[in-house]
Amino acid sequence: MARTPSTMAPLGSVMPSFRMIDQITGKSVDSDMVAGQHTLFMFICNHCPFVVHVMDEMIRLANDIVDRGGRVIAINSNDVERYPQDGPEAMKSLGTSAGMNFPFCLDETQSVAKAFGAACTPDFFLYDSAGRLFYRGQLDDSRPGSDIPVTGADLRAAVHAVFSGIESPEEQRPSLGCNIKWLPGNAPEYFG
Numbered sequence: 154m155a156r157t158p159s160t161m162a163p164l165g166s167v168m169p170s171f172r173m174i175d176q177i178t179g180k181s182v183d184s185d186m187v188a189g190q191h192t193l194f195m196f197i198c199n200h201c202p203f204v205v206h207v208m209d210e211m212i213r214l215a216n217d218i219v220d221r222g223g224r225v226i227a228i229n230s231n232d233v234e235r236y237p238q239d240g241p242e243a244m245k246s247l248g249t250s251a252g253m254n255f256p257f258c259l260d261e262t263q264s265v266a267k268a269f270g271a272a273c274t275p276d277f278f279l280y281d282s283a284g285r286l287f288y289r290g291q292l293d294d295s296r297p298g299s300d301i302p303v304t305g306a307d308l309r310a311a312v313h314a315v316f317s318g319i320e321s322p323e324e325q326r327p328s329l330g331c332n333i334k335w336l337p338g339n340a341p342e343y344f345g
């Protein structure tokens with residue numbers, strides 16, 4: 154289990170443009186759909202033990218954001234040829250069984266992951282309603298095999314702050330997870 158940290162993109166960065174297909178509904182999802190709304194982007198996949206470890210709390214938190222009027226988009230940027238367990242049918246099945254009430258999109262060319270600076274699964278990017286990066290990093294301190302409970306504390310604090318109109322949390326710690334499974338020859342420079 155490789156441990157890859159977030160790149161920690163600069164706060165205040167402008168949300169990249171994107172267009173992908175939601176694997177649950179088959180509908181197109183793009184940056185125009187989230188304009189003017191607080192939006193959480195979650196780079197995840199089906200098989201990563203780090204994602205599996207936090208899945209229940211991650212889905213609960215994401216659904217809470219949607220219930221508050223924000224947007225959530227889960228994105229799988231893995232190479233689905235080499236990792237078929239992350240392919241479209243498996244994504245649809247996971248999205249349905251996990252109770253996702255938000256899109257779960259496939260980033261087939263990995264251009265969205267590169268534009269956001271995503272490096273691992275899970276990797277979280279919370280943008281405010283002006284489309285500026287408000288938080289990036291971990292869900293909480295829990296990791297597979299640790300005795301630390303999964304609470305979503307770090308990301309929950311950031312969500313509370315953005316919806317309350319207060320400053321973003323000063324301390325933002327990188328997420329840690331499996332590296333995105335890049336297409337051959339496609340790994341970005343920031344990945345190393």
